[in-house]
Amino acid sequence: MNRLDEIDLELLRALSEDATQSARALGREFGLSQPATWRRIKRLQDQGVLVGRRLDLNKEKLGFGVTVFLGVKLATKGRVSLEDFERAVTAIPEVQRVEHVLGLYDYRLRVTARDIADFERVLRRRIMTLPGVGNVEANVMLSEERRPGPL
Template sequence: MGKNIASDRLDGVDRTLLRFLQEDGTLSSAALGERLSMTVTPCWRRRKRLEDLGVIRDYQANLDRRKLGFDVLAFAQVRFGNHSASAPDDFEQVILGLPEVLSCHKVTGEADYVLTVLATDLESYGQFVEDVLRRQPGISSIQSSLALREIKAVTRIPVPV
């Protein structure tokens, strides 16, 4: 795996701190310091440095999509017919503003983009495809796959020791 400047500047304490925060992002600097056998101020400084380096991007609660009524998880593969026009760039800007799109990746292979999309049911996903995706200029094909069963879904990044 590739390294970058930020990961080269992390010591064992930083890495342990990151693992603790991924397990529980609500930990205060005092609680985190206690787990790391540090006082509050140095612990807060380390956390702040990791935030400033961009290693810690933000904090959030992990929600259960089904309990919030999102029973459909779909993967949409989008292909463009013409890559030289501004259509892909315009598409990316549209996608950035859609809360039901959890992720969008520009990929290699048959598709140009792979989207992870939440919907309340099949009908609402169908509406998303028709009302949003099919209306984007330059798209030549859309292929959808629906999740039948979720085997693993994590957001934690393995932090090397």
């Protein structure tokens, strides 16, 4: 992998703030031509440094007012149960993020629901019926002070 120079890092910072910016606009900002900017972006993609672009939706305006973090401890351990759980949990649309973690729980899930009653429905009918689920701990998000951004 080639080393990243200051312009590469600035491009990554700018794209992490607004991934819709054109190569032309970014080039103007950093004193590069549009083709030179595009080549840098393409190189960063080819190297695996820049992996896709993300669209952030306003969940509240779409009617999803509750976010809950779940700690899930599997009742049974083993490769088969992990794969079965992961396959099943990623099929639930309300589960926005699945993280396999080390610690008290085996997985950390980010679940988005319309309200608490909707979350309870998802928990009872979908998550608690997943293969291998043992203990579950829920933490309701009150506010989000910092959104994920550049490293």
